[in-house]
Amino acid sequence: MTDQLTRETVEPVVARARFDASGLLPAIIQQEGTKDVLMMGWMDAEALRRTLTEGRVTFWSRSRQEYWRKGDTSGHAQFVRAAALDCDDDVLLVTVEQLGAACHTGAHSCFEVDPLEPATASSSPSSGTTDPTGGPRA
Numbered sequence: 226m227t228d229q230l231t232r233e234t235v236e237p238v239v240a241r242a243r244f245d246a247s248g249l250l251p252a253i254i255q256q257e258g259t260k261d262v263l264m265m266g267w268m269d270a271e272a273l274r275r276t277l278t279e280g281r282v283t284f285w286s287r288s289r290q291e292y293w294r295k296g297d298t299s300g301h302a303q304f305v306r307a308a309a310l311d312c313d314d315d316v317l318l319v320t321v322e323q324l325g326a327a328c329h330t331g332a333h334s335c336f337e338v339d340p341l342e343p344a345t346a347s348s349s350p351s352s353g354t355t356d357p358t359g360g361p362r363a
Contacts, residue, residue: 230277238277239270243315247287252317254282254295254327257306263327264335266295268317280305282319301325 230238244250249267256263266284268276272292275283282303283294296302307320328335 232274232278235274235277238310239273241314242270242273242310242317243313244270245315249285249287250315250317252276252282252284252319254303254323255318255320256323256327257320261334262336263303263321263323263333273317276305276317276319277308282321295327296324299325299329301327303327 228234242250248269250269250273252266252268252273254263254266255261266282267287268283269285272283272285275281275292281294281296282305283292285291286293294302302324303319303321304324305319306322309318310316311318326333328338330338332338
């Protein structure tokens with residue numbers, strides 16, 4: 226196992242991360258244990274540094290133009306348990322211990338608020354599913 230990241234050792238990770246044109250990186254927040262996807266937030270380089278070295282998830286608020294930590298006002302905090310950049314280094318996955326609700330609406334997950342019912346397809350070639358144009362599958 227590697228040593229925990231510190232302010233002194235985090236810079237190679239920050240340099241590797243591929244931020245978008247606005248200097249932001251999407252961060253997916255996942256519940257430790259259940260693997261529930263709780264929410265998505267944005268991080269700039271400093272928010273990434275803070276998240277990886279302080280043990281609490283820090284985001285950059287695009288609307289308020291300031292840093293915020295989940296739970297500082299609500300008490301519904303996120304404690305970092307693991308983190309990983311994806312294979313392209315342009316998305317961060319943070320596994321957390323979530324205290325209370327993750328969503329500002331009070332829901333456990335931001336993705337429980339408005340569930341959709343998309344069309345689904347079978348992975349079985351003999352299932353008789355239709356092609357994307359709606360016709361029978363050949």
